[in-house]
Every structure is written in C-alpha cells, then in structure tokens.
Amino acid sequence: MTINYDAKMPESQEGTEVYNVDPLVVKSTYSIDYIHSYAQDSEFFRALGKRKLLGSKCRKCGYTYATPRAHCMMCGAETEWYQLPNKGRIHTFTTCYFGSEQFLSQTPFHLVLVEFDGVDSLFLGRLIGADTEDLRIGMPVVARFKRLQTFSPTDVYFVPAKE
C-alpha cells in the first residue's frame, strides 16, 4: 500500500473545441460501429449478388410481399421466399434535395415505391436515369443490380424501362 499525498492526474494537450462561452457550449463526439445482423432477412441481401430480387409469400394465406418479412402481417403464418419480377411500375416517387447527414452528398436523388404485378405490397428503392419531370406514377421501371455488393438494399436500384 502506497499513499501519495502529491498524486496528480495526467493531462493532455488535446483541449476542447468551444463554440460559445455563455452559456458554455462545447464539442462532444460520439461514434459507434454496429455489428448489425440482417438475421431472418439475410437471404434477401445475399440474393442481390445473384441479381435476384426476393420478396416473400405467406405459406398459409398466399399474401405476397415485395419487401420480404418472415411472418405474414395478415395471418401470422410463416412466409417463404418469392422471386419478384425485375420489371415493375412506379407507385409513387419523390426527389430529395436535402436529407440525413449520411446521404447529403448524394442529393438530389429520387426515391420510388415500386409495385409489381401479382404482388400485394411495395418496395422502396432509388431510381436513376430520369429527371423529376420525367417521373410519373405508373411508369415502368426495371431493377438493376450493383456488380460490387455492399450488402445494403441499395445493391438493387431502378431505371426507366422501355414501354
């Protein structure tokens, strides 16, 4: 046991960024790496690398989902994977000129909800290859897949399809 009556806490030269002194406003930083599991949705992301867009279909009631979910919201039963057609139509759209910090550098970009024949729900994606003035509800679009996967839902995107 050693008691040191002159103990001193070590200090650094790093200092603190101060934005304002009254009230005192300082910079505080927080960043984090998540170990994000896609869990029961994993197959969707793997399949994008095989240029397949997977939705799901209820084994019991047959409701089909363009955005997959492992259990049916209509009856609670398990679903199975269901390959969507590559061609769909714009159900609705927007062009974002502003956004979350993560996507600010990508603005402006188009978001579309895509509908597919014989499928009961929609799929959210990015659309390229057209201006806002060109976009209209009902416009045919086709899925394209990135060659280098990032395991994000943006591994698939849409472009206008020839009618």
Add this chain to the structure above:
Amino acid sequence: MKHKGRNVYMISGGVTKFAKASPEMDFRLRVKKAFDYALNDINLGLDQIDGSVASYFSDHFQRQLMSGIMVQDYLGLTPKPSKRVEGGGATGGLAFQTGFEEVASGRMDVCAVYGFETMSHVNTWKGNEFIALASDTNFDYPVGGFYTGYYAMMAVRHMHEFGTTVEQLAKVSVKNHGNALHNPYAQSPMKLTVEDVRKSPMVAYPLTRLDVCTMSDGAAVAILASEEKAFELCDKPVLVKSIGTGTDTMRLADRPFGKVPLLPNEKESDYKNLKYPGIHSFRAGRTAAKEAYEGAGITDPLEEIDVVELHDAYTSSEIQTYEDLGLCKYGEGGHFIEEGKSALKGKVPVNPSGGLLASGHPVGATGIMQAVFMLWQLQGRIKKHFKDDALQVHNAKRGLIHSHAGTGTYVTVSIMEAV
C-alpha cells in the same frame, strides 16, 4: 372501450416558448419552467401530485439515457412513481394518454405529464438522420432515410389519387404560420402567401421548406386529475372525454390496399374504388379517431367538434388528417383547406395555435403542447395566457387533439370537453 374507468380532467398546463436553439437552459430547467407555470396557474403544490409520465422521443439528441428520471429528480417529484413513454412523433400524445390511464385506473388522483426535446445539440442534417432511424434500418433507412422524402411520396400519391394540388398544400402553411402571429409561444410566426411557400427551397418534391416543420427545443406540461380532485383544485377543469390510438406498419411499402374503416357518417359506397390506406392515407389516424369518437359519442365530427389541434409536421399530412378524422371524406382534404373550412374563422378551426409548422416540433413536448393550448381554448382563457384574444375560438365546447408518429405508425386522438 372495455371499461371506461374514472372521469379524467385536465386542470392546468404550461409550455415554454419553442425555439430552434435555446442553449441557455437544459431540458430539466425547460421542463421546470413549464411545470412551475402549470403549478402557479392554479396554486398547486408539489405534494398534491401523485406521480408522473415522462415524454421524450430520442436518446440520440442529448446522448443522455434516462433523461426522464433526471427531470423527475429536478422537479422534486422523487420518489413518486413515474415512467417514460416513447412512440416517435406521437410520444407526447401517447404520454398524455398514459397520464389519462393513470388517473382513470384509480392509481393516481393527480398526474403530471411532462414532455421535452432538445434537438439543437446536433445540426439539422444530423437530426434528420436520428429521425430517419425511426424507419426500418434493414430496408428503408439505408435507401436514403429522410422523413420529408417519405411524406413527399405520400403527398405525390395523394395528389395522384385525389387531384390535390401543391397550392392547396401551401394554403395550410399560410394558415398555420399566419395563426402563429398571435401565439407568443410559437417558433415561426410568419405572414406568407402561397407564392412564398412554393418559391421557398425544395426539400423533397413537392414539399418546400415552408411545407415542413422545423427542429425545436421546448417543453410542455399537462396536469391531469380525477373528478373529485379536479373540482377541488381548479375553478374550470376540462374533461378528457375519450382517447383513441391506432397503429400501422413500420414500412410504408407494407401498407395494404383494402377497405376504409367507416365512420358513422360515411357509407361503403363513398369509397367504391378507393384502395385503402395505400400510401395516401393514415389508417392509424382513422383507427384512433374511430375509437375516440365511439368513446365520446361523436357521429358527425365536422358538426360536433369545435376546434382541432392536429399533427401538421407537413402541410400534406394536415390535409391527409382532415380525411382520417372524418372532417371531410377521403379525397376532399384539398378542397377543405381551399374553402377555408379549417381557417381560424372557418367551420372548424384547425391548428389555431399555428400547429407544428409554426409553433415548432420539439417531439416529446409537441403532443402535450396541443393539450395545453386546447385546455386554454376550452376554458376560454387564450387571452390570459397569450396576452392576445385573436386565437380564441368563441364558444368552443369540444376539442380534438391528434398526435402522430413515423409515416403514420402510431397515432393518438383525444377528445376534450368544456364542462
């Protein structure tokens, strides 16, 4: 409602002036200011409060977990019971209803519901990111998570389905910012024209900067009480007649295309070709309204409700909500604003306070702010608290408050009545 429980009254309230940033106070002091206003207004003491409900949306904004207990502590309410309630943009409405349940159940005679949000600790684009994390982080957020983008897609579909115009959207902005000129608590009072709104920078087509609410710092407090305590403590309590809550799928993409849940004044033949809710309507809002109307015995909302404070985070969502609440039929929301029915002097004034668009939207405080403004409306005491009579809706006997989360994922409707 299976069991109605005891009657619940609102007896007092307080709100801080909402601001984009007010770093001179932290969340605890801000709530304290609103809380003391509510207490002092009816000479209520701390010892008369049995417990509380804390309302705030995001732990990210302050990077402080358990902010609720820090407020409880600061207000001097420990060791009384309390809990935090959270549900996105509807957090305030859900917390208000939780306070209602604490009193209706008989657990508490007097319950304080306090809400707050401090959004100025991060830049607006970071705040947008935090808010967008309230969308599916597997399928929605990574595509370009941005709430104005989601609402813009709904607005585009509403325009397609019903012929709603961008000028009709803009009229909501003109109305609400204009009303706020007489509300000293409002963050963004403005005299605007439709042209101003359309010429303002595009955020997400078709929504411009003036179609969208802002980030805010703010707090609000509602004091609820049992019938016996209400009339003992307050000379003019307001009855919280009924509550309703609805939910919908987290992902917009999952919304079904089914039938409209009808209100008593609607017929199936009104909506023969309408696929519902799709992307154009809020099924949770309709569900909440239906439950609240059943509890209050309302069969014709436009005729039986005198004033509405609803969740207008976007001009388009105010128009969508007129329809969900049955103030008009689905598809008629654009005409409803155009004909001035929701104007201050219209058939049913909607957002006389200026709503979220002009009052601000410090998320956890917003739904409680609506309750406070509605209390003052139904007490006929707008002048006392606003120092201005312009926004008082004369002879308002019954009011509706509406709080809304996500892309319409949680929605609350509560009916308040003068007694």
